[in-house]
Amino acid sequence: MARRKHSKRRRGRGGFGFLYKLLSVLLICAAILVAMTLFFRVDEIVVTGQKRYTAEEIRAASGVELGSNLYVLNKYDIVRAILGQLPYIEDIRINRKLPDTLLIEVHESGRPFALVQEGSAWLVSSGGKIVEQLPEKETGQYGRISGCELLAPSVGTNIALATEYAAQETSLLALLEALDAAGLTENVDGIRMDDLSCINMDYIGRFTVRMDYGADYDFELKKLTKTLESDKIQSNMTGTIDLRLDSERIYLIQNVR
Numbered sequence: 001m002a003r004r005k006h007s008k009r010r011r012g013r014g015g016f017g018f019l020y021k022l023l024s025v026l027l028i029c030a031a032i033l034v035a036m037t038l039f040f041r042v043d044e045i046v047v048t049g050q051k052r053y054t055a056e057e058i059r060a061a062s063g064v065e066l067g068s069n070l071y072v073l074n075k076y077d078i079v080r081a082i083l084g085q086l087p088y089i090e091d092i093r094i095n096r097k098l099p100d101t102l103l104i105e106v107h108e109s110g111r112p113f114a115l116v117q118e119g120s121a122w123l124v125s126s127g128g129k130i131v132e133q134l135p136e137k138e139t140g141q142y143g144r145i146s147g148c149e150l151l152a153p154s155v156g157t158n159i160a161l162a163t164e165y166a167a168q169e170t171s172l173l174a175l176l177e178a179l180d181a182a183g184l185t186e187n188v189d190g191i192r193m194d195d196l197s198c199i200n201m202d203y204i205g206r207f208t209v210r211m212d213y214g215a216d217y218d219f220e221l222k223k224l225t226k227t228l229e230s231d232k233i234q235s236n237m238t239g240t241i242d243l244r245l246d247s248e249r250i251y252l253i254q255n256v257r
Contacts, residue, residue: 040070043100051108052088058104061085070096082106087131087156110185113176114139115150115159122153126180128173129158143185143202145172147194168193171213175199178217182225198244204228206238215243227252 045064047055061082064073075094082092082104091107109125112132116122121139123132130153148165161169172193179185189202201209203224211220220243227233227241232252239254 040099042066042068042070042073042102045102045104046097047104047106049106049108053086053106053108058082058086058089058106062104064102070098070100070102073102078104084156087129088125090125090127090129110180112142113145113188113191114142115145115148117150117153122150122159124159124176126176126185127158128176130155143188144190145193146190147192148172165193167213168196168199171199171215175201175211175217178221181218182221184221184225203241208240210240210242210244212244 042064043066045059045062045066047058050058061084062078063081064078078094079092083089088108089106090109093103093105095103095105097103109127109129109131112123112125114121114134115124116136116139119136121134121136121142122130123134123139123142124145125131130150133153133155148168149162151160151162153159159169159173161172172191175191176185179188187204189205192200192202199211199213201211203209209224211217223243224241237252237254239252242251242253245251
């Protein structure tokens with residue numbers, strides 16, 4: 001009997017000990033939460049990487065107010081808010097710098113391409129996003145994308161080509177990304193997709209560059225750059241550069257004037 005009572009007392013002390021530990025953990029968590037609420041408030045929002053937009057425009061688009069709790073902020077909501085209002089921004093990184101700074105790093109798209117359709121010009125970024133709508137007459141400074149048709153275009157959305165151009169869409173997006181990565185976007189006067197056997201790219205006002213659909217465009221552009229740096233290419237030459245051959249051979253079909 002005495003042994004049974006002793007066992008009950010131990011179980012009682014064990015239950016009280018568990019409750020004590022649980023209460024201690026809860027108090028510690030509450031203290032941490034209070035400390036974060038009181039001390040980690042946003043006093044500064046630092047924006048970097050911007051070119052087209054001002055830092056103030058990006059801060060305003062983020063929706064973050066000074067005094068907000070640094071740890072309660074939802075990074076994904078901030079990113080969605082900025083991308084929704086400032087379409088030329090392609091990528092955003094959000095970081096916290098203790099004790100009171102929110103860091104917003106943005107990557108903006110370079111020069112977009114114009115795709116004219118039904119009297120409007122839709123500007124397409126290197127990431128495949130429609131960043132602006134302009135009258136056709138205002139697109140002289142942009143390279144043109146032709147030979148395909150956008151499906152339900154809208155500013156701020158990614159491009160979608162009509163069903164019959166589905167195969168070309170994948171290649172177009174890959175080529176735009178490769179041009180941006182290589183820093184060659186500014187050299188392109190046009191991308192023509194009306195020929196189903198290959199993509200034709202008008203380049204530096206002098207050459208038509210032919211590439212297969214579905215090619216490794218990073219590699220193809222390296223071949224193109226190497227070709228144009230060759231001693232065989234003179235400054236007065238124009239013509240067609242065919243990149244569809246094997247890696248060791250590139251044909252230049254020179255225009256005869």
